[in-house]
Amino acid sequence: MVDLALDRAAGPSSRWTAALRRGGPRLWLGAALVGVLVLVALAAPLIAPHDPLEQDLMSAQLPPAWTSGGDAAYLLGTDSLGRCVLSRLIYSARTAVAVALIAATLAAAIGIAFGLVAGSFGGWIDQLTSRLIDVWMAFPPVLLSIVLAAVIGAGLTSVIAAIVVVDWTRFARVVRAETMVQLKRDYAAAARAIGLNRGGILRLEILPNLVPLVVTLLAVEMGIAILVEVILSFVGISVASDTPTWGGMIAEGRQIVYQAPWIMALPIACIILSVIGFNLLGDGLRTLLDPVQRR
Amino acid sequence: MRWGEIIRRLVLIPPTLVGVAVIVFVLLRVVPGDPIAMMIPPGATPADIEHLRAFYGLDQPILRQFITWFGQALRGDFGRSISVHQSVFELVRARLPATLELALLATLIAVVLGMITALIGIRLRGRRAELLVDGGVGVFLAIPDFLWALILLLLFGVLIPLLPISGRIDPEIDVTLHSNFYLLESLLLGRFDIANALVHHMILPAVALALPFSALVARILKASLADAEDQDYAQIARARGFSWPKILLHEVFPNALIPTVALGGVQVTLLLGGTVLVERIFSYEGIGNMAIDAVINRDFPLIQGLILTFAVLFIALNLAVDLLVALLDPRLRHG
Numbered sequence: 003m004v005d006l007a008l009d010r011a012a013g014p015s016s017r018w019t020a021a022l023r024r025g026g027p028r029l030w031l032g033a034a035l036v037g038v039l040v041l042v043a044l045a046a047p048l049i050a051p052h053d054p055l056e057q058d059l060m061s062a063q064l065p066p067a068w069t070s071g072g073d074a075a076y077l078l079g080t081d082s083l084g085r086c087v088l089s090r091l092i093y094s095a096r097t098a099v100a101v102a103l104i105a106a107t108l109a110a111a112i113g114i115a116f117g118l119v120a121g122s123f124g125g126w127i128d129q130l131t132s133r134l135i136d137v138w139m140a141f142p143p144v145l146l147s148i149v150l151a152a153v154i155g156a157g158l159t160s161v162i163a164a165i166v167v168v169d170w171t172r173f174a175r176v177v178r179a180e181t182m183v184q185l186k187r188d189y190a191a192a193a194r195a196i197g198l199n200r201g202g203i204l205r206l207e208i209l210p211n212l213v214p215l216v217v218t219l220l221a222v223e224m225g226i227a228i229l230v231e232v233i234l235s236f237v238g239i240s241v242a243s244d245t246p247t248w249g250g251m252i253a254e255g256r257q258i259v260y261q262a263p264w265i266m267a268l269p270i271a272c273i274i275l276s277v278i279g280f281n282l283l284g285d286g287l288r289t290l291l292d293p294v295q296r297r
Numbered sequence: 298m299r300w301g302e303i304i305r306r307l308v309l310i311p312p313t314l315v316g317v318a319v320i321v322f323v324l325l326r327v328v329p330g331d332p333i334a335m336m337i338p339p340g341a342t343p344a345d346i347e348h349l350r351a352f353y354g355l356d357q358p359i360l361r362q363f364i365t366w367f368g369q370a371l372r373g374d375f376g377r378s379i380s381v382h383q384s385v386f387e388l389v390r391a392r393l394p395a396t397l398e399l400a401l402l403a404t405l406i407a408v409v410l411g412m413i414t415a416l417i418g419i420r421l422r423g424r425r426a427e428l429l430v431d432g433g434v435g436v437f438l439a440i441p442d443f444l445w446a447l448i449l450l451l452l453f454g455v456l457i458p459l460l461p462i463s464g465r466i467d468p469e470i471d472v473t474l475h476s477n478f479y480l481l482e483s484l485l486l487g488r489f490d491i492a493n494a495l496v497h498h499m500i501l502p503a504v505a506l507a508l509p510f511s512a513l514v515a516r517i518l519k520a521s522l523a524d525a526e527d528q529d530y531a532q533i534a535r536a537r538g539f540s541w542p543k544i545l546l547h548e549v550f551p552n553a554l555i556p557t558v559a560l561g562g563v564q565v566t567l568l569l570g571g572t573v574l575v576e577r578i579f580s581y582e583g584i585g586n587m588a589i590d591a592v593i594n595r596d597f598p599l600i601q602g603l604i605l606t607f608a609v610l611f612i613a614l615n616l617a618v619d620l621l622v623a624l625l626d627p628r629l630r631h632g
Contacts, residue, residue, distance in 0.1 A: 136309065137316035140608040142570040145588050149600060152592045153324055229441055233574060236443075237589055252447060256578075263455050270447050274440055281439040 029286025032221075035279025042092055043099035050089035051077065054246045058084035063262045081251070081265050082258055090246040091272055097247050098276060100158065101231040102224040105165035109227075110220050112166065113173025114212070118204055120174070121181025131174070138171045147230055151239045158241050165230050173219060180215055184208050214291035218284045225280030232273055248273050303619055310612055317608045318367065318601070325597045326359050353379060353598075366601070375605075376598035380591070385602035389584060393606065394477035395465055396572050396583030402480075402499055403506035403568055410507060411514025411561075416545075418519040419526070434519075437512035442571035446505035446578040453501060460501050463580040466494050502579045510561075510568045517560045521553035528552070555626050562618030566611045 042049065062084040064073050073080075078088040120131035147164040154160035184190060185208065193203045235241065235249030248269035255266030350356045353376075354365060366376060375385040418430040440448075454462035466472060466479065472491060474482045480499070483491040525531060526549050534544045573585035580586065584603055591599040 133309075133312070133316070136313050137320065140313050140317050140611050141320075141604065142573060142607040142611070144570055144573045145585075145592075145604060145607060148573075148589065148592050149321070149324060149604070152595075225439070229444075233443065236574075237577070238593070256447075259451070259455050263451055266447065267451055270444060270451075273444060277441075277444075278436065278439050281435070285435075 026286075028282045029290055032279050032282030032284070032286050035275055036283050039095055039276050039279060040099055043095040046092050046096050050086075050092045051075075052086035052089040054085060054089040054093040055244060056085060060084065063258070063265075065262070066264060078268055079262070079264055081254060082262070087251075087265060087268060090251060091248070091268060093246045094248045094251065094269065095272070097158070097235075097241055097245060098228045098231060101161055101165065102227045102280070105162040105169075105227040105230075106220055106223040108162065108166045109169045109223060110173050110216060113170040114177050114216065116170065116174040117177025118181055118208070121178040122185060122200060122204055122208070124182075128178070131178070135171050135175060138168075141168075143168050144230075144233060147234065148237055148239065151234050156239060156241060161231055161234055161241065164234065165227050168230075169223060169226065172223065173216070176215060176219060177212060180212055181208055184211050214288065217291060218288040221280050221284035221287055225277045225284075228273065228276050228280070300623070303616070303623065306616060306619065310616075313612065314605065314608060315367075318370070318605060319363070321601050321604050322363050322366070323359065325600060326362070353377075366598075370605075375602040378591075378596055378599040380594040380596040380599070385598050388587065388599065389602055389606050391477055392582060392584045392587050394479070395581065396569075396576065396585060398478060398480045398495075399499055399503055399576070399581065399583060400506070400565075400569050400572055402496075403503040403510070404565060406503055407507035407510040407514055407568070410511035411518060414511065414515035415518035415522060418515065419522045422523060422526075434512045434515050437508050438516065440509065442506045442509055442568070443574040443578060445508045446502060446575045449501045449505050450578060461498050462501060465498055465582045466491070467498075470494050498579075498581070502575045502581055505575050505578075506568050506571050510564065513564055514557065514561050518553060518557045521556045522549055524556075525549040525552040555622060558618065558625060559622045562621065563615060565614050565618070569610055569614065570607070 058080065061073060061076065061080055062082055064076050064080040064084075065071050066077065066079045076086050076088070078086075078091070081087055081090070116131055120128045147168045150164035150167055151160050154163055181204075185203075190203060190207055193207050198206065231247065232249035232252070235247035236253045238250075238253060241247060251269040252266050255262065255269070259266055347356070354362055357365070369376065373386060375389075377383065378385055378388055381388060414430065414434065418427060418434070421427045421430060450462050453459045461467070470491060472479060474486075474488075474491075476482050480492060480495045483489070483495065522545075531544055531548050534548050539547075572583060573588055575581070576583045576585035577589050584606060588600065588603045588607075590596075591603060
């Protein structure tokens with residue numbers, strides 16, 4: 003708490019640089035990993051050496067180019083249908099990024115709305131929301147998203163819907179608790195005293211104070227969304243089967259894991275880098291945006 | 298958490314379970330895939346199909362179906378599986394022990410691993426190496442169980458084939474046991490040949506489930522240990538000349554245990570939920586693997602039964618953790 007007081011006293015500009023230095027390597031490494039992922043997804047048609055769907059049965063299950071038997075045309079080898087593994091990895095990033103951005107944002111929006119309402123109204127509205135969250139928490143999350151995706155049917159929308167429906171509670175729980183805490187603070191009482199109504203207090207006073215928390219949760223949720231998409235495509239109920247996905251590649255690789263282990267290993271590496279990227283970014287943002295929460 | 302709070306939680310269990318049942322029931326009824334279409338033999342007449350629909354009650358309105366199902370469920374009858382043609386209750390009873398044994402072994406591994414890591418971390422406190430431990434814990438926490446499952450499968454199943462990567466036990470081993478708790482029973486009966494084969498199959502999935510959870514245990518326990526170490530009683534014990542291991546064992550550890558159980562215990566549900574995919578990856582015959590098959594086959598009664606089983610387990614675990622914390626904490630014990 004001592005250095006917190008120092009932060010405040012030191013004024014905004016030096017606090018900013020101090021926070022940047024503190025958030026330091028984690029923030030930058032996280033931002034770099036996520037940045038590369040987003041760039042690869044955006045530029046997929048430009049950087050992929052092959053069409054990810056183009057089959058070449060004459061050169062199926064080629065190992066990576068630098069090992070014996072590899073072909074320089076296929077840098078990371080080919081799968082059992084002779085499709086370029088590198089191109090498939092690159093195109094899979096598109097699904098991952100789309101799901102991460104859209105699903106996490108929607109889950110946040112719904113969760114924040116529920117959390118704000120429950121936290122500020124209290125009473126039976128809070129009771130009802132809390133019971134709803136209880137019911138949700140009793141579901142096994144993986145199984146629930148699998149059931150949901152199966153119910154809605156294959157496609158990007160169903161994957162996103164499955165993630166939003168399962169994960170809104172993450173935001174709702176935290177925002178509800180934090181809203182209650184903030185409303186008890188003096189500044190909220192002051193806002194009431196000068197005649198702001200409930201909506202005004204929430205919008206002008208509470209919401210800005212929730213930003214650090216929500217941004218951190220959002221980064222972590224994006225990592226989770228990528229994982230859920232991987233799970234669904236691994237089980238075989240994600241986007242249409244001809245769209246390349248990391249999870250789908252893992253499932254195909256599992257079938258021929260003894261003959262071609264790299265087909266399974268490469269998407270796993272991509273997923274780990276993405277998820278660690280989002281986690282580091284979330285950690286870094288937390289230290290950057292909110293010195294109080296620094297561990 | 299006071300005792301009154303625990304009673305309040307007990308009272309809330311039935312409505313929560315009914316809520317879960319209602320949501321699953323309604324969800325499944327809007328499934329586009331028709332379970333009957335998947336089970337009819339070729340050449341079945343429309344009359345046969347109607348007959349089957351009526352047999353499984355699928356021709357009734359949703360509310361009527363739910364009331365029928367709920368009434369039977371209260372009496373312990375969860376219907377018959379459409380794809381396996383057996384009672385859902387019997388199927389769950391046969392498979393649940395496999396999942397529970399796996400989750401138990403994983404929890405044990407995680408607690409031991411997490412404790413060791415936390416102790417190493419706290420010993421290195423204030424040194425550069427502490428950052429290394431914290432960073433490692435962060436990575437293990439970020440990578441979820443099913444990715445560990447795939448990594449371990451690649452490393453120790455394929456590249457260095459040390460362990461089996463599929464099933465619960467080798468098919469050639471004759472398992473003649475009374476219960477489906479193979480591991481517990483074979484250990485109790487002294488059938489170490491069976492236990493050995495079981496453990497060999499369980500190591501990879503159990504470690505995969507354990508790794509992220511052990512990182513969580515390590516992180517919470519290390520923070521709690523650091524907290525307790527800074528308290529006056531620990532400092533006084535140090536000033537009086539007690540050795541570090543002695544202070545740790547008598548003063549620091551018991552006090553650090555309470556927040557660790559309270560925060561970490563709730564997360565055991567995550568480990569349990571993780572069995573769904575990890576069992577799938579290792580073709581382990583538990584309820585998680587069965588649940589994915591049930592979804593793929595649109596086996597409504599089985600999906601309902603399995604999700605309810607998980608819900609009961611989750612709620613029971615949460616309650617058990619609260620009770621354990623209440624028992625561990627002297628302030629609550631007497632309060």
